[in-house]
Amino acid sequence: MTTSTEPLYSLHERVWHWIQAVALVLLVLTGFAIHFPDRFGIFGSMVHALAWHSVIGFALIANAFLGLFYHFTAEKYHHFLPKMDDFTEGAVRQARFYLYGIFKGEPHPFETNSRHKLNPLQRVTYLSLLNILLPYQILTGLLMWGVTRWPSTFQKVGGLTVLGPAHSLGSYLFLAFLIGHIYLATTGKTPFSLLRAMITGFEESGHRKE
């Protein structure tokens, strides 16, 4: 196997990704400690879990904005935009690969490089995640955190009876995404090639040996 000379993921992207990843995992864990305090007491008291959840949540928000800033200023946002002219065809090809071709050792339908990092399914997934689920989760979380600061807004959206379950649902969806994301990260050319790429910036070249 060889390694390409141009990094697939820049340092900024990798740092952004891992901060986001760690924050998401910790948010899920502290969220569990809040949602199931009697069964998931790894942070000691619920007060600690709540405090950590808030701090990490703000770290994630800051990181999300930095990421947004970076992707716009470095003009890298286009990685996440599906190409509408051949999106359907590309999505079907990628889905076929995940559901059939991967088992037969077929090559990945889309080559990844620094200009084309994501396949059509990844693009639509991350676009939804970063533009719908993440803002939704940030908004519901912020409103709950800010109940004492913006009580009228909090009440207008239905109070805790609406925000609590809404934030919980978002958390479950994030957890489901994390599981799928981690698993699909093993579907690179080798089980750890994508992970290595996200650490070193470089993905091993050549096709997966099946």
Add this chain to the structure above:
Amino acid sequence: MIFGKRPLQARMGKITRLCKSWLLLALFFSSFSIMAEAQGKQPSLRLAHPSIFLKDEDGKNVLSTNKAISTRQTCGACHDYAFITDSFHFQQGKNEMNPGLMKGHGFAGFNTSPGMFGKFSILPNRQLTPVGVANPGDVDLTQPEWLTKCGVCHTGGGISEFDLHGHRLLTADAKPHGPLDPSYTIRDRITGKVVPWDWQKSGITEADCFICHAPKASRGDRREVVAAGNFRWANNATLAKSDIVVKDTKGNFTYNRKAFNADGTVKSEILNLSDPPLENCAQCHGFSARNASTIQPIQHADILRGTEKAGWIYNGSKISETVSPRIVGKEKMDYPWDVHAAKGLGCIDCHFSPNNPGRKFQGDSEKHLSYKPVGEGIAEYLKRPDHNFARGNIPPETVNITRHNTMRGCAECHDAEKTHAFLPYKTQHFKALACQTCHISEVHFWAYRSDEWGFLMDTGASRITFRGIRGDIVDPDSEIIGFKPAYVSTPAKDGHLEIRPTNLITGLYWFDKTKGRPVFTWQIQKAFFLDRQVGGGWEYRPEIVKAFGDKDGIIDFPQARYDTPEKIALVKRLLLEHVGIADPELRIEVVPWAMSHSTMGKAQAIKDCKACHAKNSILRRPMELNDFLPKGVPVYYAGKQVNVVDQSGKEPTFDNRSLLRSFYIIGNSRVLWVEILGWLSVAGALLFSFIHGFIRILGAKKS
């Protein structure tokens, strides 16, 4: 004439001025007494009322007439008697008999007032008879009977002086409106017939100022004469232990001249009138003491109301120092029964007269003033002290319904922000929870658990059960294990709902659907028992014994229950046959009795988040109810049909899910579809990963 040579009016004017001066001084001294108490010391100065004449109904000194004391004449000489008695201690709803008011507050139509004089309660299962009934079958509790039963605590004046038409009894205007006028009749306990009440013989009871303001007031003596229908002498009886009044062997009252000064006034140090000490309030409201090691909430055959209903003990001494009764685990309870009592607070410190210049709210919310330097003076207060005392909002006490939440809330004395550093989201917690929720997390005494008038025992009365005790409440060997409250939501001062602790009393009663009111106790008695003979006991009808009794023909406690639809049908048939009630319905009512006393300090208060924010949250605690409750009958809660009884387990328990629906308790509340959808998505992701990965591995091996 014992007043001397000067005209009575002039003398009374001087007395009034003297009264005011003395009371001004007294109020000044009383502030010292409060300060001293607050520091845990015995008060060195005490409010001293000036010497007064005890007058009879004609305004003459009782020493010369030997007649009953008239407080209207005696106290009313300086204080505005009519103003004072137009308040809930004296009226208990009589001055709130307004259909519009009742409807506006959602009372069922069979209630005539929001107070105990007019509102149906499952506990005595009695209903005040409204004015205008034409059929003897519609007569239950009449005004005279109400007074014999409740008049000991409901302190004269109001109900005891005026009929339901507003006329002062024993005056020319006071006449019965028909043969069934509830102000002038009573149902004879033996014959069951409605008979006239002789007000001339019973007399009326004017406001009993002494029972609250005289430290040696005797509720027991008062109870005796009131229960006997001897209303005229009720206020004298209150003074039976004061050395002013002497009760002879025939039960008549005379006056002890040694208690009077030479000028005919009663010695102030003997009558000793003062602001009501908590011991006086305790005579009716619940066991209260500054420092008692013996807790005896049963006085004169009555259980003190607050203790009976909610188990509260307002006592400054430590639970561990209790000598009697037996409190299980008291060794570890090295803290007072009530933290406020231990700090020396008396009842009137919180439940003050709203226009007392020393205690009232000094602001004027209408003018946005937080402090109003001018206002009603002390002289006006002493003349017209408002006896609609500051109060909270304690379900199910609805009397004085337009003046709830008039007392200072906890936050108006305590700066909770400073003392709850451990608590996140303080504003939310303080809004969602009454302070009592964490500070009355456990009751270390017994209280009512159930009172069933739907099945009568062989005493002709209901079966009462208690929680928090192993054994009988009158048995000194019984072990008191206490209980943990159930939680309900009630409106706070600003109207929002907050969670607060309660004791739950479950009643079983019959409802007459045709008449739209509860079935009266006498009607249930007629259905259950054979006609009662004079001096005789209660004898069940043979059908009742056959259906409910065992082989020995006796209905023991375990058998006195509606465990089959046939038993319910039998009593329905008997109600139809013997009382003519065509459509009776057996109902369960769960009544919450809010807790605001027996308050614990910070060391005992709940501080563990998981107490509430967990699957087994105390806020959802399934308090056990009456294990005799039948299944399949409608359940009422706070007067409305709400199913708060969970009969799915071994014993019926309280289910407050519908009551706390508006509260989302993080860590406890779950929205089912969110949880299902959430876990399905997680499980789906895991399943996909495992299956997909497994097939990949298989594919890799093949190739």
